[in-house]
Structures are given as structure tokens and as C-alpha cells.
Amino acid sequence: MKTNFVTSLAFVLVAAPAAVPQIFSPGPEVYRALASISADSLRGNLSFIAADLLEGRDTPSRGQDIATLYIAAQFRRAGLEPAGDDGYFQTAKMLRVAQAAEGFDLRFQSGSRTVTVSRDQTTVVSQQALELSGSLVAVEGKVVVRDPQAAAAVQPSAYLETADDDSGPVDARLIDADNGVPRLIVRDPEAMKLLNAVKAGETGITVSITLPAPTATPVTVRNVAGLLRGADSVLRDQYILLTAHHDHLGRNGAGEVFPGANDDGSGTVSVIEIAQALARLRVYPKRSIVFMTFFGEEEGYLGSRYYTCHPLFPLAKTVADLNLEQLGRTDSREGAEISNATLTGFQYSTVAHTLQQAGALTGVKVYEAPHSDDFFDRSDNLTFAEHGIPAHTIAVAFEFPDYHTPGDVWQKIDYGNMAKVDRMIALGMVMLADSIEAPRWNRENPKVEKYERVLGDPRRPGGLPH
Numbered sequence: 001m002k003t004n005f006v007t008s009l010a011f012v013l014v015a016a017p018a019a020v021p022q023i024f025s026p027g028p029e030v031y032r033a034l035a036s037i038s039a040d041s042l043r044g045n046l047s048f049i050a051a052d053l054l055e056g057r058d059t060p061s062r063g064q065d066i067a068t069l070y071i072a073a074q075f076r077r078a079g080l081e082p083a084g085d086d087g088y089f090q091t092a093k094m095l096r097v098a099q100a101a102e103g104f105d106l107r108f109q110s111g112s113r114t115v116t117v118s119r120d121q122t123t124v125v126s127q128q129a130l131e132l133s134g135s136l137v138a139v140e141g142k143v144v145v146r147d148p149q150a151a152a153a154v155q156p157s158a159y160l161e162t163a164d165d166d167s168g169p170v171d172a173r174l175i176d177a178d179n180g181v182p183r184l185i186v187r188d189p190e191a192m193k194l195l196n197a198v199k200a201g202e203t204g205i206t207v208s209i210t211l212p213a214p215t216a217t218p219v220t221v222r223n224v225a226g227l228l229r230g231a232d233s234v235l236r237d238q239y240i241l242l243t244a245h246h247d248h249l250g251r252n253g254a255g256e257v258f259p260g261a262n263d264d265g266s267g268t269v270s271v272i273e274i275a276q277a278l279a280r281l282r283v284y285p286k287r288s289i290v291f292m293t294f295f296g297e298e299e300g301y302l303g304s305r306y307y308t309c310h311p312l313f314p315l316a317k318t319v320a321d322l323n324l325e326q327l328g329r330t331d332s333r334e335g336a337e338i339s340n341a342t343l344t345g346f347q348y349s350t351v352a353h354t355l356q357q358a359g360a361l362t363g364v365k366v367y368e369a370p371h372s373d374d375f376f377d378r379s380d381n382l383t384f385a386e387h388g389i390p391a392h393t394i395a396v397a398f399e400f401p402d403y404h405t406p407g408d409v410w411q412k413i414d415y416g417n418m419a420k421v422d423r424m425i426a427l428g429m430v431m432l433a434d435s436i437e438a439p440r441w442n443r444e445n446p447k448v449e450k451y452e453r454v455l456g457d458p459r460r461p462g463g464l465p466h
Helices: 028-035 039-051 062-078 189-196 259-279 304-308 351-362 381-385 415-434 446-452
Strands: 090-098 104-112 112-118 123-127 130-139 140-147 158-163 172-176 181-188 201-211 215-228 241-245 288-293 318-324 340-343 391-395
Touching: 028 215, 028 259, 039 062, 062 215, 062 259, 062 288, 090 304, 104 189, 112 189, 112 215, 112 391, 112 446, 130 158, 140 201, 158 189, 158 215, 172 304, 181 189, 181 259, 181 351, 201 215, 215 304, 241 259, 241 304, 241 415, 259 288, 259 318, 259 415, 288 304, 288 415, 304 381, 318 381, 318 415, 340 351, 340 415, 351 391
Parallel strands: 158 181, 241 288, 241 318, 318 391
Antiparallel strands: 090 172, 090 215, 104 112, 104 201, 123 181, 130 140, 130 201, 140 158, 215 288, 340 391
16 A cells, blocks of 8 residues: 555545445355355465565566566456456556756745755656746646746646655656656645645746756556456446555665565455456356556556556446455454455445445445545545546555565465455445446545546446536
8 A cells, every 4th residue: 555655735535424325135156256265365376476586566676577477367367358458468668767866946936935945855757857937826636837938728837746754755766658747746844835725726826947857767567457348238338447556665775575465465366366256157247347456556556547547448437446455464553353344435435335235245344444534545546536436445454563564474464354355345346346326426525526526427427417
């Protein structure tokens, strides 16, 4: 799970209850498929995905390439249709960018006040040099820089964001070669206070940016995607995604491996296991189900962002994303989490109620954890929510010992409990895929207004008229 990276500006959340979808009763064939989900199978897969040989699955790395080959092999074994641009792979041509150490300058002017931000207080995400002076405008929860020489309708010259940690800048990042708008993420307290106080529209703040040309090296990374095509002649053209991220942190400076067994090897092998279970059904669910694992979540949701910029299936016909994170550790900091599961944005859409029904039928308590909404923007579900798609991350424990340390190893996973939770998720996927109504946002909840309004077109599956 990606935590403490970037806070989108104007990101205010308030709670409200969700609408209730229809009741669903699964048949015996579904239960037989659920019974095939095996703790031993999960253990076998995860002992490979989180092996030291894969060196922490950094993005990019040879270890991550091996992981993607393994995931694709398991999708092939399950009989899923290849859903990528290269078999089961969605191939992303990206740039590893190293910003220049000298020549950087960033200044804000608000009235008579000048705020200068140093290079070591800024993460730069850009593949180009930039020399710009312009005004700041807050649009759709983002602060953008407008070049005064350009027309108002053109693409922003740069994005400015605030970070919510003090870990310092990342000197080399992967950038989608097709995404040319620079992003500057500031950690300077004075600049953050200035930016976080802006209101929508013209801010009255001007900014000057000098950004030297970086060094860019081409790299290839891959998402992995397989399709279980829906059985209904109409609903099969709607898609529900089951996702996880297959990357982790790699190794530290001392060469220690960060295995990432729970974060997010557990989600990755659960996607594999659930895919193999549902592929056993004689009659597939009505809607199509896409099983997918992403690269680069730990570096800012790079794989899921690449997907939504280059979708394999139309986003307008994608009705939900269930994203899996940290399903294997039951030793939560809040106490033992046995036969429990929760999800971020519990009250944001109708999805939670469906999963509660699935939990009641499989012996798993699906509950709203305290502060779970704080994690809504900390995994790949956010990328889909930003495109108007009801999307949540499911977890057993948001916080656990060994998070982002070399101690997150496969031997510490509770495989019996993970298999039980996976049966709940698998049944929930069938319910969502077979439901007459697609999942929908709870429009009475002010927290989801910025996601629900993206839908726009009332003809979109799951969309609401405006």
C-alpha cells in the first residue's frame, strides 16, 4: 500500500450512509468454485512472489519482470483470455528520469510576500526543461500554472501539489512518455500552507519556475491482465476489475530485500487465486471480470494511472474496481483480525453492502473500520475513482508490524484466514457481476461529490443523471 506521498489539494471528505443494492442468492456451483480457493495454493504462490530471488520487485527491476511472467503463467493456467496488448501484458514504455542537481528555482509571489522553495523540498516529475512565469489557478481540486502568453483553454503548463510527508524528493522517477505536463510536489512548510489555502479559480498567486533538462532513460514495465468474459449478451460489455499491485520497494542501500509479502504480494496472489476459482464456473457471471496486477503503485500508482490513460477496456463501461491490499496479516496494530475485512470509502458507494452480503454467506465480517476513509487515496483504487468509477481497496489490516520493512515475509501470513477472505471477495465479485444494477456512488455523501460528478453522461453504466 502506498502511504504518505501526495495530498491532492481541495480534498475535503465528510461521511454519509450508502444506498442499498438488491439481495442476491448464489447457487451450489458458485459455492463449489469458492471451495477451490486453497490456503496451500496461496502459500505456494506467495512463497515465490515474495522470494528473495525477486529482490523486492522494484519498479523497474528484473525481479518484477519475473513476477509478471509468473502472474501471466497463472492467468494462462486458469484459462483467462489474454487482455493485454502483448498477450497478458499491457506494455508501458516509460522514462526513468533523473532531474539535474543544479539550476532549479521555484518562487511564489502572493502580494508583497515571496516564498522560495529549495530543490531538496521539491519532487520534480518532468521529462522536459521549463522556464515559466505565470498565475496559479485552482481547477477540479488541482493547482495549475497558466502561462499568461497562452490561451486560457490550453493544457496547463505545470501542476503544483503538496506532499504529506517529509521523506525528501525522489531524484529518479518513472514517467509515462505520453504525459508531458510537469508536476512539482512541494514539501516546504510555508509553500504548503500557501497552496493548501487556495480556493477554486484564480488564486492571486504568481509563480516562477526554472527547471533544467533532466536525463531520461527509456524503460519497459508491464501490467498483467486477463479476462473472464461475461455470459450475458448485453452485460458482458460492462467490466468489473479485480486488481492488486505486484511491485514493492526493492532493496535498501545495504542490499536488504523488502519482500512485500503482505504489501502487496497477498493481493497479487489473491487475484490469481480468485481468477482460478471463478474460471471453474460452468456458466460465467453476466458482466465481464478483468483480473489485473499493476506495476509502480509504491511510486505513485504508476501502473493504474498508465492503465486509465491507455485503457484496455472502455472506462465508460467499467462499472467498478475492487482493489486488494494487505490481506494476509491478521496481527493488526488494533488487535487480531480473524474472519474480518474492511474497505476504504465504506460509505462511498453500494459496493460495501454487496460485500457485507457476501461476508454473511462466507463467515467473514465486512465492517467499517475507524479512519478507513483516510486510506481511500493511498492505493490504486484512487486512480479509478478519479475517473468516476466506484472503486475501493479491500484489506484485512491497514496497519501491521513489518510494514515497508524487510520483515514483511511470506512465512508470517495467515493463509487460512486469507483463503476465507478471498472466498468472500470472490462471491462479492459474482454478486456485482450478476446484479441487475451496476454499483453506484452514494451521491448523498459529500465525500464522493468530486468522483460522482466525473460520470457526466447518464448513459454510462452505473452513472446518475445530473
